[in-house]
Amino acid sequence: MEKGTLVHRAFVAGIVLKGVDAVLEILGGISFFFLSPQSLNVWTLSLIEREFPEGLRNFLLGWLGHNWSIDSQLFATFYLVSHGVMKLFIATVLLKGKIWAYHTGIVFFFLFILYQLYRYAFTHSVWLIILSGLDMVIIYLTWEEYKRVKRNGIFDR
Template identity: 35%
Template sequence: MTNPKTAPAAGPTSPTLLDRTFQVSLILKGLDGVLELVGGILLLVISPAQLGAVARVLTQHELAEDPHDLIATTLVRLAGGLSVSATLFGAVYLLAHGAVKVVLVWAVLANRLWAYPWMIGFLIVFIGYQAYRLAVGFSCGVALLTAFDIFIVVLPWREYMIRRRR
């Protein structure tokens, strides 16, 4: 009889680095979805004028040190130019995107097989939108998010194929 403390790790049942990466990336996607929900709610309850005032308060120290700071001046300019319709669109977008992301991440973490193809399809649609955004005007943030989403599509696909075989 083998002592459980000295027994070798069970090959395919012990989580690999890729399995742990999948779990961590799912959790990150879920947290991102929660943040999108919070952001969407905030956009619904805070007026565009209030958003502009918050942006000015948050950037005033940086702009006092460097009045030409790219990030701070861009943030103040964007927040100051928000309309009610743009804010509403942003709120609806964030709420819908965040809700879908949270539900799909929860379902995948709960081992619901139906959620894998939905998550993959949802991410592919979003990657397509991000690719359009990159074609219209390049952004490092969107490029990094797109690369992360492509990586996230590969991991659920791998996991889905493994679970389907079982």
């Protein structure tokens, strides 16, 4: 398979995954808003108890107990929904081949990386590094796809 075809397929797959992730973020944010604090606590406890070893579990439970509030829930809702809407918009216009969307998408993905690295400075979550790495791959694929469609004249203004 030629490099251009492989890069194009990887680009489409990556952008489709970004779109699916965006829809899940929007649904998650909306769901988050409607969860009562008690339901959220039960859900969080069950997740933490299943997924983390005891030492880390105790740390997370202590941290959440001291730092989680209704304001945190509203922020998480706003963040998930707004981030999801932006990603869904970008994914949609990229898949439609809008020429302006390539640069816009690269800028937005770069801003997502900056924010994720900023959050990493406070949380030290390895997931933020992984997400940033994936976003860097998406930026590369978006740039390569932009060059391909520009060179071949196969874009929609």
